[in-house]
Amino acid sequence: MLLEWISGDFSIAKWTTKRKIEDLDQFSFWSRTDKELSLVCPTNKLPNDVEMNEDGWKLFRVSGKMEFSLVGILSQISGCLAKQKISIFAISTYDTDYILIKEINAKLAQEVLESEGWDFVE
Template identity: 65%
Template sequence: MVLEWLDGEFAVAKWTRDRKIEELGCFSFWSRTDQELSLVCPKDCLPEDAEKQEGGWAGFRVVGQMDFTLVGILAKISGSLAEKKISIFAISTFDTDYVFIKENDANAAQKALESMDFDFIKK
């Protein structure tokens, strides 16, 4: 399976009050539940009104469209990183999975995943 690093530093943010989802002009993943609105985006695109935010994240994605019948890919990634005590923030879209880790864990994460037969095409 092929993984691809995303460019730049990412931030994770949240709002608990009502807020409109906006187009940021960059990679952004908004998620609304009955308790919060969350956002993952490049740190330099982060809206200034976030109630809580944390920067310092690096991200990668599984390359290509993943069929819904595929099983265990995210579990294999998260399990491999958990063995190395690397925390993740995972998001899934219709096509693929994205995994965010703290930037200082990026090299260790790549080594751990390469040892599990994942290939990285960028970084």
């Protein structure tokens, strides 16, 4: 399977109070639970009213659509990175998985994954 970097710098944010989800006209991932509303988006699109946020993330995805019958893809990726003490923030959508890595670890993460047989789309 191929991995693909999404260009730009990303932030992870949250609200614990009511807030409307908005269209940011770019990549964004909103998740609402009974406890919080979370957002992953390009740092330059981060709304001003976030309660908490963390900047400095890079993002890649498993390229293409993944069948629901596939097992262990995210586990394989996170396991390779965990061995090198690289933490991740993972997002799964209907089609694929997205993995955020702190910018300081992005190059090492790619090297580690490539050494384990993963390829990155150029």
